[in-house]
Amino acid sequence: MIHFSRSHLAGMLCVYLILLMGCGTGKSSTFAAKGSMADLLSQEVTVKVYYLNEDRSALASEERTILLGPTEDISLGIMRALVDGPVETEHRSVIPRETRILDVRVKNGSCTVDLSREFQVNHEGTELLEKLTIYAIVNSLAETERIDKVQILIEGEKVDTYKSYLSIDHLLEPDMSFVE
């Protein structure tokens, strides 16, 4: 019969740490020096992004300056700004915590945003907040010239309803009625 004591667990923990350490990989450095194509194509842009207002009852806009890499679309920059949350103290974050952007692509005026499962799972779930979250994304992206409609995907798949109330299985157009 094997009896597990704290020493056993400490030993197991050591082994685990070693195992986890073994999985590490280095990251490569990014872009090139100034005066290059990378330098030419990188740029700072100012965009209008929608967050929750202070009492979380409507959307409030915020001007954000974002740095885009040489191959990064402005839509990706907007989504990053949404995920990062507001700068202004009276605004509240609209995207559920731990949400990751998997892909953002624009084609023929439609923007497809692919988000991780946490976007759906970690949402608080009231009807108003559902709508505010979705239209914060749609309205923010539609502020750019190239985007008219937005399709939201979860882990690469279309879903019928975001949480319980709002259908998101189709292209969504901006709705400014949620903006205060």
Added chain:
Amino acid sequence: MALSSKQNRGWIFLKSVHFRIFIITVTVFCLFCSLLVGASIRNWRSSRQEQIRSEADRYANMIASEIDSRKTMETLDGYYINSYTRVLLVDSEGIIVKDSLQLKVGEQIPAETFKAVMGGETVSETEGTLYLVYVPICDSDSKTVTGTVVVLTDMSSLDHEIETGKDRLILLTVIFGLPTACLFYLIIYLSIKPLKKIIYWLEHFSQPEVRKYARPKHKTEDEYASIVEAVDEATRDFLTMDQSRSEFVSNVSHELKTPLSSIKVLTESLLLQEGVGEEIYREFLQDINSEIDRMNNIINDLLTLVRLEEGEKVMNPSPVSLKELLEVILRRVEPLGREKNISLVMEECEDLTIEADETKLTLAITNLIQNAIKYNREQGSVIVSCTKKVDAIHISVKDTGLGIDKVHFDKLFDRFYRVDKARDRNSGGSGLGLSIVKKIISLHRGEILVDSVVGEGSTFTIVLPVERDSEGDEE
């Protein structure tokens, strides 16, 4: 106290062999896995980079050829590749006319690379993590370069893929690592478990019941079985030695007690009788004297035997001429033979020289000849010979005595063993003579053989190996 005991148990566990083997095994396993994962990620990264580059090249060429066939540079619609790739159309002046991200239209691209492309060359280059392909757009009619397709791919997106892959690897490690570690532990624990039984057995070895019944049993011939066998063998040797020592002490006591008892009886008889004549006194004193001589012989033989037990370090080898040695011995024991009317004959003896301890070899041969005289019949004979066989020298002492039954052969050379106890003691023997002979011969790396027929006589043959040096001397 209880806490301290628990802590001690914890430390004992950490110091245990199976835990240490477990840690070593798992560490080696983890290092191996880390190296494997690291190498896999490096290979995967380089192959993905190659794949991304070739995809970018293909797209750039495809766009350039399609634009050439349409003879237009108006649109980039339908050329979305992925979120880390950007497509630019540049006119012959180096001005960006189309941008898949619609951010840099109208801007001038750096001149250096552009000049080469306008010469008609396809150029690819890497700027940090950015891979760029420039493909010229040629007018099929005029064969002139009308513009350039630039495809840029940011390979830092691979880091994101690697991060995702790493997360999956960690998850896999957690899913499979814990059961694997538990399996390792179980295998090692079960492998080491028999050792615990052996330790228990050895700890309680002094208790005969435990020694017998708690003896670990092993079905396979593994290292544990070897340990148990070795312990068993050592125990058997120890018990035999212990028994032999007890027997020896008992024999010595018995052998010394017999003459002492005789002396006591003789002295008491003299003391209790009054007016004993001088002749009787003398006779009794002679008997006492002979018993003392016998005790003295026993003690001397015992001391000789003890010295011989010390092994080869008591040996003092030198070249010995066997013929001369036997002649000297026979001359020395001749009075004893004459006394018993027994003839001593040296039958055949080659002139052989061997490397031996002369004193000890003399003692051994003398003992054999004295025995042959002592246990011979009246007017019998003792024949001594030495011959050289293939790889050994045989020295034989043959008598015409009563002979020895074969049942005694096994114990004949044991200390204090006597074939005919009553007669032997009367003959004044210590019971150690043949033991001394055997010990001396084994110190010479030889052996002693016995052949006997009851009623006809016995032959003791000393077989000594021939060494090359002595062979050389002879030649």
